[in-house]
Amino acid sequence: MSLLQVCDLTVRIGSTAIVDRVSFSIAERQTFALLGESGCGKSMTALALMRLLPAVAKVTGGAVELNQTDLLRLPEYAMRRVRGAQVGMVFQEPMVSLNPVMRVGQQIIEVLACHAVAPPAQQQAEAVRLLQAVGIPEAERRLAAYPFELSGGMKQRIMIAMALAGSPRLLVADEPTTALDVTLQKQVLNLLRQLQQQRGMGMLLITHDLGVVAEMADQVGVMYAGELVELASREALFARPQHPYTQALFAAQPRSDRRDQSLRALPGMVSRPLQGCRLAPRCPKVEALCLQAAPDLLEMAEGHSVRCHFAGPAVPIGSAATSVPPTAEETPLLQVQDLAVHFPIRSGLLQRVTGHVRAVDGVSLAIRRGRTLALVGESGCGKTTVGRAILQLLKASSGSVRFAGAELNGLDRRAMQPYRRAMQVIFQDPYSSLNPRMRVADILEEGMLALGVGKTAAERQAAGLRLLEQVGLPAEAAERYPHEFSGGQRQRIAIARALAVKPQIIICDEPTSALDVSVQAQILNLLRQLQQKQGLGYLFISHNLAVVGYLADEVAVMYLGRIVESGPVQQIMQSPAHPYTQLLLSAVPSMDGTGKHTGQLASGELPSPIHPPAGCHFHPRCPHAMDECAKTYPEATALPGEHIVRCHLCKAG
Amino acid sequence: MSIQPVIFPSDILLGVLLAGGLLLVWLARRHGYFLEPWLRVGQSATGMATATVLLLYLAVGVLDSLHYRPALPAENAAKTVEYSPEVMSVLDALLSPLKNGTEKTYSAPLAVHLYGKETMTRADGQQVRDYPPALYGGAQRPAIGSLLLRGLLLSLPVWLVLWGGWRLARRRRSPLRWDAALLTAGLLAWLGLSVYELAAHYHVLGTDKVGQDVLYQSMKSVRTGLLIGTLTTLVMLPFSLLMGAFAGYFKGWVDDLIQYIYTTLSSIPGVLLIAAAVLIMQSWMDQHPDWFATVAERADARLMALCFILGLTSWTSLARLIRGETMKLVELDYVAAATAFGVSHRRIILRHILPNLMHIVMISVVMDFSGLVLAEAVLSYVGVGVDPTMASWGNMINGARLEMAREPVVWWQLAAAFVFMFTLVLAANLFSDTVQTAFDPRTRQREAA
Ligand SMILES: Nc1ncnc2c1ncn2[C@@H]1O[C@H](COP(=O)(O)OP(=O)(O)OP(=O)(O)O)[C@@H](O)[C@H]1O
Numbered sequence A: 001m002s003l004l005q006v007c008d009l010t011v012r013i014g015s016t017a018i019v020d021r022v023s024f025s026i027a028e029r030q031t032f033a034l035l036g037e038s039g040c041g042k043s044m045t046a047l048a049l050m051r052l053l054p055a056v057a058k059v060t061g062g063a064v065e066l067n068q069t070d071l072l073r074l075p076e077y078a079m080r081r082v083r084g085a086q087v088g089m090v091f092q093e094p095m096v097s098l099n100p101v102m103r104v105g106q107q108i109i110e111v112l113a114c115h116a117v118a119p120p121a122q123q124q125a126e127a128v129r130l131l132q133a134v135g136i137p138e139a140e141r142r143l144a145a146y147p148f149e150l151s152g153g154m155k156q157r158i159m160i161a162m163a164l165a166g167s168p169r170l171l172v173a174d175e176p177t178t179a180l181d182v183t184l185q186k187q188v189l190n191l192l193r194q195l196q197q198q199r200g201m202g203m204l205l206i207t208h209d210l211g212v213v214a215e216m217a218d219q220v221g222v223m224y225a226g227e228l229v230e231l232a233s234r235e236a237l238f239a240r241p242q243h244p245y246t247q248a249l250f251a252a253q254p255r256s257d258r259r260d261q262s263l264r265a266l267p268g269m270v271s272r273p274l275q276g277c278r279l280a281p282r283c284p285k286v287e288a289l290c291l292q293a294a295p296d297l298l299e300m301a302e303g304h305s306v307r308c309h310f311a312g313p314a315v316p317i318g319s320a321a322t323s324v325p326p327t328a329e330e331t332p333l334l335q336v337q338d339l340a341v342h343f344p345i346r347s348g349l350l351q352r353v354t355g356h357v358r359a360v361d362g363v364s365l366a367i368r369r370g371r372t373l374a375l376v377g378e379s380g381c382g383k384t385t386v387g388r389a390i391l392q393l394l395k396a397s398s399g400s401v402r403f404a405g406a407e408l409n410g411l412d413r414r415a416m417q418p419y420r421r422a423m424q425v426i427f428q429d430p431y432s433s434l435n436p437r438m439r440v441a442d443i444l445e446e447g448m449l450a451l452g453v454g455k456t457a458a459e460r461q462a463a464g465l466r467l468l469e470q471v472g473l474p475a476e477a478a479e480r481y482p483h484e485f486s487g488g489q490r491q492r493i494a495i496a497r498a499l500a501v502k503p504q505i506i507i508c509d510e511p512t513s514a515l516d517v518s519v520q521a522q523i524l525n526l527l528r529q530l531q532q533k534q535g536l537g538y539l540f541i542s543h544n545l546a547v548v549g550y551l552a553d554e555v556a557v558m559y560l561g562r563i564v565e566s567g568p569v570q571q572i573m574q575s576p577a578h579p580y581t582q583l584l585l586s587a588v589p590s591m592d593g594t595g596k597h598t599g600q601l602a603s604g605e606l607p608s609p610i611h612p613p614a615g616c617h618f619h620p621r622c623p624h625a626m627d628e629c630a631k632t633y634p635e636a637t638a639l640p641g642e643h644i645v646r647c648h649l650c651k652a653g
Numbered sequence B: 001m002s003i004q005p006v007i008f009p010s011d012i013l014l015g016v017l018l019a020g021g022l023l024l025v026w027l028a029r030r031h032g033y034f035l036e037p038w039l040r041v042g043q044s045a046t047g048m049a050t051a052t053v054l055l056l057y058l059a060v061g062v063l064d065s066l067h068y069r070p071a072l073p074a075e076n077a078a079k080t081v082e083y084s085p086e087v088m089s090v091l092d093a094l095l096s097p098l099k100n101g102t103e104k105t106y107s108a109p110l111a112v113h114l115y116g117k118e119t120m121t122r123a124d125g126q127q128v129r130d131y132p133p134a135l136y137g138g139a140q141r142p143a144i145g146s147l148l149l150r151g152l153l154l155s156l157p158v159w160l161v162l163w164g165g166w167r168l169a170r171r172r173r174s175p176l177r178w179d180a181a182l183l184t185a186g187l188l189a190w191l192g193l194s195v196y197e198l199a200a201h202y203h204v205l206g207t208d209k210v211g212q213d214v215l216y217q218s219m220k221s222v223r224t225g226l227l228i229g230t231l232t233t234l235v236m237l238p239f240s241l242l243m244g245a246f247a248g249y250f251k252g253w254v255d256d257l258i259q260y261i262y263t264t265l266s267s268i269p270g271v272l273l274i275a276a277a278v279l280i281m282q283s284w285m286d287q288h289p290d291w292f293a294t295v296a297e298r299a300d301a302r303l304m305a306l307c308f309i310l311g312l313t314s315w316t317s318l319a320r321l322i323r324g325e326t327m328k329l330v331e332l333d334y335v336a337a338a339t340a341f342g343v344s345h346r347r348i349i350l351r352h353i354l355p356n357l358m359h360i361v362m363i364s365v366v367m368d369f370s371g372l373v374l375a376e377a378v379l380s381y382v383g384v385g386v387d388p389t390m391a392s393w394g395n396m397i398n399g400a401r402l403e404m405a406r407e408p409v410v411w412w413q414l415a416a417a418f419v420f421m422f423t424l425v426l427a428a429n430l431f432s433d434t435v436q437t438a439f440d441p442r443t444r445q446r447e448a449a
């Protein structure tokens, strides 16, 4: 008996169907994952069945039945009772979903009162029970906290607690872990799975991450451009994906074992041809029939439906050029020694410095020409700060940054100018990294102008066009403004801007974490190709270990402002020595689709860099902590093969 | 008849402002991002309707800013042309019947006789005490009804033209709400033509204490209100922009200093500061009567000075807004990217900060406008506003205040000033609301979501 039955649901904005005849059903205790890239209509589907669509979007057809009642025909007052009491909802951004000026306890009690779950006298106790259920320690004390006092993972737990307050039968989770680190993602996913088992809820899980699907889903629906293109059980989907788009999603996953080839990404971006199959402009299997007739969603095997004329085993996308790693030079181009950045905390009337945020606390790195050094770690561990301090966008408190032997720390604006050409940066957020008021041509020209690359305007313009071609954008892009481009295209523009001054080192601060997998694959290919051609050195800041395993040559793992382990990528990925690295790796969802939940559970969260724990910073979370760990910070131990680790365990063994 | 053009400083500034407006239009045509919010304003009926009203006011103000001195009637065919000492404007010329059709004293709107009874000698020598007839409009006046009808008939061709315009807009599938603008224009044309017909024979809004036509005065006041509302912002804008952007960009001691200045300034009660400044300026002008050739020149100088004083005392709130927004912008990655290129501070402020502050500037300019128009009225009422000889709604209200106690009440001066000002302020406020929603980046996000 299915709990939720969605039948031919269609949502339109203007005349375009952003959700086009989508049908699926969810049984009790079942998790249905809706998988797709940004803009394919997954969130709109969820909002439509909660009847929370923005004013511009209208449901123009279909039915949504929850326990045999059609939600689309309920009057609004009855629908309000359905939300929360029968369907709970968890959103992507825990930061904006909580009211910042109300204590979390009040907010939970408000929900309890609204659904009359408990009599007023017992609401407090019920709220405590809920917080305990979502694994928040010291629940009583946390009720009095304001949202800003809590970390991101904590806030997401509270959102889940609130969604559970009305004991819903169905939980709708829209990208519940996208804003979180791998470790927190693991914790939250485990929590969701546990709660679902206990309460026998159905769950609609919306995600763009195949890893999350592999961990959580029973049934999977793959969406492309508003349509469901494949519907299958998880096992079937991971074993035999039938639709070319699903196959492309798998092929685009960066993995360590694909290091020596470029990723196979679908070319171009999502478009909606007027006629025929929507994937036709990008599909590797496209034939004449696809351009004329749109395929229907047909059942291929028991419980496995595919929308494709030529469903079947995958054909390779393009040619996967094997990449030859460039020969590395021995002397590092950029050498960072004991770099520290301490932000002063000011308080009181006179704004006296009362403490320091030790964002970066003694970091040493070396970047070689033509090589990629990855800097990994949880959010807030100081990765971005390292990058900014190297670029001298922030003043380092101590330590040295040497470029080709010359000390950069302490140089003033003018003295720094010659080195600006050598080091450039690509940022995470493609939306805030380009000035919306400047044409692409001006954006590309800016650096050349400031650093005196290219003498005449014509020369610079020609260089700009060459750069656009290099990053795979059409020449006419030069005349347009950033808002006319998609996230991936903007990231290409940002790369072109960095390349404009012919740098030798590029600091990439999570350049793909805001992008979809297929776009990520395109950008990773581009970065790698540029490195091979121009011998660029990359400092690749990331929290995505799959990407690091694919792209990096060396890895440095950072915890609370310090490097705890560093070495060649194979060694770190295959035989991590530090317990923290082990924990990070075990938190990466396994992609085999068997649904085995292996690995130790990452517990706890990153402590505050204002008062780091004594001894080894990691000891409160470390499964192997010993007495000595709480007392002294471990010395660096050299393992064979330039593998360095800071852990008392390794020293002992 | 030959004329000698006269250009007052305020005329120049108004011209600069208009040129600035045209420049904006040009910019908007070149840069999509600038045109887009204005198109959104045009897609709202309120925006288009109020813009039409504001344009009408602007037209009156511009007509009143084209100043000249007419030649005096040539005496004895002398070769040299003498010009009148009185400065006229094109509006004066257009309204000359109203300007010259003065009475002896008060008369009510549309009245055929004056306000107070007088002892008159009739043709037969008998003395009677009665209301003297109004001089304006002649003895044989057409009835009001027939004049209104003529106004309606005259407006028919205008409606026809507007209807044609609407058809054109429909055919071109213009996304703008031309219907609202054209409807407003039609209604205004009907009202204007009716008043025009009436005004040929009646004082539509009565006369004031010295018999001047109130309608004429109200129209003359339009320029004063517009100038105060716009020039003040023009004066204050560079201050607010630079101070705010500097404070937000450089932080540290620059920020401390600028914050200190505006916190100090804004903790002095505004009216007090303005009153003090105006009084100083006034006495200073009184000591140097030789600086000004004509009364009008002097009044104009005083108006300009008032704009400056208002501007200098009111830049703080905008500066504060700009400082906050700049601080947010500085944290954005594209500023970091520019810094990584070693782009100079000046260029970063010019190319990355200021263009991204434009929406705040736009919003605050239109929002401040109505407040400033009202401020003029209040200040003139208190006696520290524009020159008493200058036509302004504040002066009209000030003049009317003593007469409110009379029986029957002399209400029309106050009412006229009120209606004219209210229409302008209401239109400006509604317009600024639509501008705000159109320029606010959050609106776009909401639409995109
Ligand atoms: N300007 C600042 N003033 C005070 N503290 C700061 C400042 N910038 C960063 N921090 C703090 O320094 C620490 C490290 O921040 P950083 O941005 O380098 O982390 P990160 O590893 O890049 O995280 P993420 O993965 O979320 O990008 C955090 O605790 C952060 O709150």
Ligand code: SF4
Binding pocket: A244, A245, A277, A278, A279, A280, A283, A284, A285, A286, A287, A290, A295, A307, A308, A309, A310, A311
């Ligand atoms: S129908 Fe044709 S174009 Fe569409 S996915 Fe299948 S093979 Fe590709």
Ligand code: SF4
Binding pocket: A578, A579, A580, A616, A617, A618, A619, A620, A622, A623, A624, A625, A626, A629, A634, A646, A647, A648, A649
């Ligand atoms: S030093 Fe101790 S606490 Fe730190 S990682 Fe090693 S075993 Fe764990």
Ligand SMILES: [Mg+2]
Binding pocket: A383, A384, A385, A509
């Ligand atoms: Mg970061």
